Each structure stands twice: as structure tokens, then as C-alpha cells.
Amino acid sequence: ETGVTQSPTHLIKTRGQQVTLRCSSQSGHNTVSWYQQALGQGPQFIFQYYREEENGRGNFPPRFSGLQFPNYSSELNVNALELDDSALYLCASSPRGLSSYEQYFGPGTRLTVT
Amino acid sequence: AQSVTQPDIHITVSEGASLELRCNYSYGATPYLFWYVQSPGQGLQLLLKYFSGDTLVQGIKGFEAEFKRSQSSFNLRKPSVHWSDAAEYFCAVGAGSTGFQKLVFGTGTRLLVSP
Numbered sequence: 001e002t003g004v005t006q007s008p009t010h011l012i013k014t015r016g017q018q019v020t021l022r023c024s025s026q027s028g029h030n031t032v033s034w035y036q037q038a039l040g041q042g043p044q045f046i047f048q049y050y051r052e053e054e055n056g057r058g059n060f061p062p063r064f065s066g067l068q069f070p071n072y073s074s075e076l077n078v079n080a081l082e083l084d085d086s087a088l089y090l091c092a093s094s095p096r097g098l099s100s101y102e103q104y105f106g107p108g109t110r111l112t113v114t
Numbered sequence: 115a116q117s118v119t120q121p122d123i124h125i126t127v128s129e130g131a132s133l134e135l136r137c138n139y140s141y142g143a144t145p146y147l148f149w150y151v152q153s154p155g156q157g158l159q160l161l162l163k164y165f166s167g168d169t170l171v172q173g174i175k176g177f178e179a180e181f182k183r184s185q186s187s188f189n190l191r192k193p194s195v196h197w198s199d200a201a202e203y204f205c206a207v208g209a210g211s212t213g214f215q216k217l218v219f220g221t222g223t224r225l226l227v228s229p
Contacts, residue, residue, distance in 0.1 A: 004157075033216065042118075042204050042219030043158070056214025090157055092217075100215040101146045101165075102210035104159040 002027055004093050004106035012112045013081050021076040023091030031100050032074040034066060036089040037108070041051045049074055050096065078111075086113045116141045116209040120220035127195045128228050135190040135223050137205030146208030148217065149179055149187040153201045161203075164188065175199070200227045 013019050031050045035043035044056040049068035063079040064111050070093045072093070088110050089100055092103035117140045127133050139145055146165050150158040164172025169181040179190045186203060202224050208218040 006157075011183055031215075035217075040221075041218070042206075042221050045218070046214040047212070048216060050214070054222075056216060067229045092158075094215070101148075101217065102158065102163055103217060107148075107157040109226065112156075 004104055004107055006031065006089075006093055006106040006109050008090050008109060009107070010110045010112075011062045012114065015081055015083060017081050018079045019081060019111060021078075021089050021091075021111070023074045023076070023093075023106060025072045025074070025091075025093030026104050029093035029095050029104070031090045031096055031104060032072065032073050034074070034076050035090040035105075036060075037090055038084075039087070045077070045091055048100075072113065081113045083113050086111060088089055092114070116145075116218045118205050118207050119217055120132050120203075120205055120223050122223045123214035123221070124227055126226040126227065129197050130194050133190075133192045133195045133199070133225070135225070137188045137190065137220060138186050139188060139205070139207045140186065141207055142226050144172050145188075147179075147181060147208040148208070149173065149177070149188075149190050150206060150219075151175075152204065152222075157191045158166070158204065161190070169175075178206045182197055195225075195227055197227045197229070 025096040033048040037043040048056040052068045067075045088108045092105045094100045094103045119138045136143045149161040210216045
């Protein structure tokens, strides 16, 4: 059984640029959630995707957007990068229903904005 | 709003000693509770979960946690710590509403293991 994978591992961008992060969900999981983990903090929920639609969002501005594809993989896009966007971005997959709370995380993408 | 408090930022335990990491949550209904572990530069690994039923739950790597509704707590325990247990530990509560499920995390406790 393949776990959650994310790419790239590390990324360095300049303020104002745009970035796309990618995630492949665990086999059998159709729901994908994205979290931002700033240094020294716990992960913060960005949004969740199910059936290729965003079905829940945390307190993040619209310049954070996403996609989910028919194979349940997902992308996180961030426009107009700010220095505070520097963080570890974690993708988590889960099955639908109550078990969606039981989320399995990928290794993350470390984004540095300079 | 749902929240999780982990009062200890750092804890140092001698190898072989017992461990207890504290977690308090704020949630109106029956909570869904989780403990995750994060090694340096890694993602989060699920250690154990509580949905309902027996308030003492067993997890991987010899960890267990006890749900105490009266204290709004879900403390993580291990009887004998190994050097490989050194990592960051996060407690989380399942939140959200109809249609989506999110996890609300505490700020984490860093476990240091001394020889």
C-alpha cells in the first residue's frame, strides 16, 4: 500500500511569485486536506477537497487555492507569495465519512520565501 | 471553537523512564482525539486515536492514551522510553462541520531523551 507522497521536497521562491505543490493520496483514500505548519507551531488547516471540489476551508486568504483530480491527487497553489508563507506544507488523505478525521500525512514540502 | 492545549513545550526523559505528555481540549460534543508524532524534517505519523468506547486506547510503538471527559484531557503515556522516541508530539481534535472534517492541533511537545 502506497502512502501519501508530496513533491517537491523543498522549494525556494521570491516574494510575489506563485507556487504549486503536489500531493498523491494514499490508495483507497478519496479526501485530501492541506495544512500549513509554521516553524515551532502545530499544523493549521488550509482546506479539504472531496470529489474534486473544495468542501471546507480554514482561515486562509483566497490566494491559497487548490485542485483535486479524478485520481484523488491534489495541488495547492499559492499566489503572490509573502514572507510569512514560509512553512512546511502538509498534505493528508483519508477515506470519506467519519474516518475522514483519521488523516494520514505525507512528508511535506518545505517552502522558503525570500 | 475547538482548541487543543499542550502545556509542556519541552520535556526531557531518561531512557527507560516512563513518559506522560499532557493534552487538554476544548470541544462541545464527544471529541475525536488523536496523537501524532513528527521526527525532524518529517511529516506526521498517527500514533493512536479515540473515537468512542474504551477510554484507554493503545497505539503503535508502545504508546497509550487515556480519555478523561471530566478533565477534558487525552494524555499520552509510555512505560519505558527509547532514544528513538525523541521527536515532536502533537495532540489533535477532530473538528469541522457537515461535509468536511479538519484536525485542530496543539502547538506540540518536544521530547528529548537523555542517556
